[in-house]
Amino acid sequence: MARHVTDFNGILLFRRDYAERDYLVKFLTQEFGKKMFLVRGAKKRGFKMTADILPFTVGRYVGDIADEGLSYIRTARETRQFQAIGTDIFKNAYATYIMSLVDTAFPDSQQLPDWYHRVYRALELIDEGLNPAIVTNIVEIQLMPAFGVAPQLQGCAICGRTDLPFDYSESYGGLLCQQHWAADPRRLHLSQRTIYYLRQFSVIDLDRIHTIQVKPTTEHALRQLMDEIYASQIGVHPKSKRFLDQMQTWAPKLMADPTDDD
Structure with missing residues (x-):
């Protein structure tokens, strides 16, 4: 050897x-x-x-x-x-999940200079205080091709149009424009704001991110979408993701003010 x-x-x-x-x-x-x-x-x-x-x-x-x-x-x-990640249970959970996904996506000893830099930048952003859920969404979306799933996220999967409202179709492997919504009665009925971020996150350069403000409803919708794609099309669910799911259920209780009246 x-x-x-x-x-x-x-x-x-x-x-x-x-x-x-x-x-x-x-x-x-x-x-x-x-x-x-x-x-x-x-x-x-x-x-x-x-x-x-x-x-x-x-x-x-x-x-x-x-x-x-x-x-x-x-x-x-x-x-x-990364001091903040090491001492904050929420940042820790998201960072651990990102690293678990990368570990699962690629075989050992395959050179990954681009992903080394992306992971470093993602951890840096989380450590600096950027919303870890959004950083994680970006990594999840950009990592999908490594798992053999590359949904069409820039134009309609049927006609290629980019100038109409979109929805996401698992059957067609990506976005459908409004003219073709009828082609998939089971499309996900995502809001246009969620679609906007999905498209942006698929191509955004982490080096160019310094702040991102996403409404809680959109953040929740993106989380549900990523969970659906990773469960149904990729089939990857690391142990760290299970902990992240559990953490999200008890986080509101943990962060609540104990002095608040019922």
């Missing part, structure tokens, strides 16, 4: 216990795609890289990179944590 020692840029996707003293740590790297690393002795007291392999860490490392199978981390050069 070919190996070589080199620097790499990595976003820590997850880590898990391995044997008594070690961790398995999975990184999305800029240079080599997703790679699993064995970090020996990581549980020992005084381990010098403890802070460098915490969840939601990004940085530059030196590794013994294997073409296939486990690689090894030798040292960390410069790392930092």
Whole structure:
């Protein structure tokens, strides 16, 4: 098995216990795609890289990179944590879900320089306080082609028109213009505001986003649409998404003012 020692840029996707003293740590790297690393002795007291392999860490490392199978981390050069994500349960949940989707969408060792940058930017935006639900929607929409689902989101799936009101049709794999709504009686009956954001999010550059204001009703509609597409057409439902769903049900209670009268 070919190996070589080199620097790499990595976003820590997850880590898990391995044997008594070690961790398995999975990184999305800029240079080599997703790679699993064995970090020996990581549980020992005084381990010098403890802070460098915490969840939601990004940085530059030196590794013994294997073409296939486990690689090894030798040292960390410069790392930092997304502090707000690490300390906020809501940001944490959305960020974890994004990383789970990316981990599921691509095979290990496939070079993904574009997605490395997108994931980094998505985490950066969430960490800076942008609405994590909307950042997650953008990632979900732009990630669909990696799962083999590429709905037509810029024009009508039947005639290609771009100048009429739209609705979403699962049967036709994308948008239908108003002239062809009758072709699918089971179209989703989305509002034009929801359609607007769906179209924008499919092509938006995360680097150009600094603020997004979306009404709660539209945010809810986008969440329902993504859930429907991922459940019925993609078939992906990571454990992190189940936790996110649960969190959304008890979040209003958690955030309520305990002094409010019934």
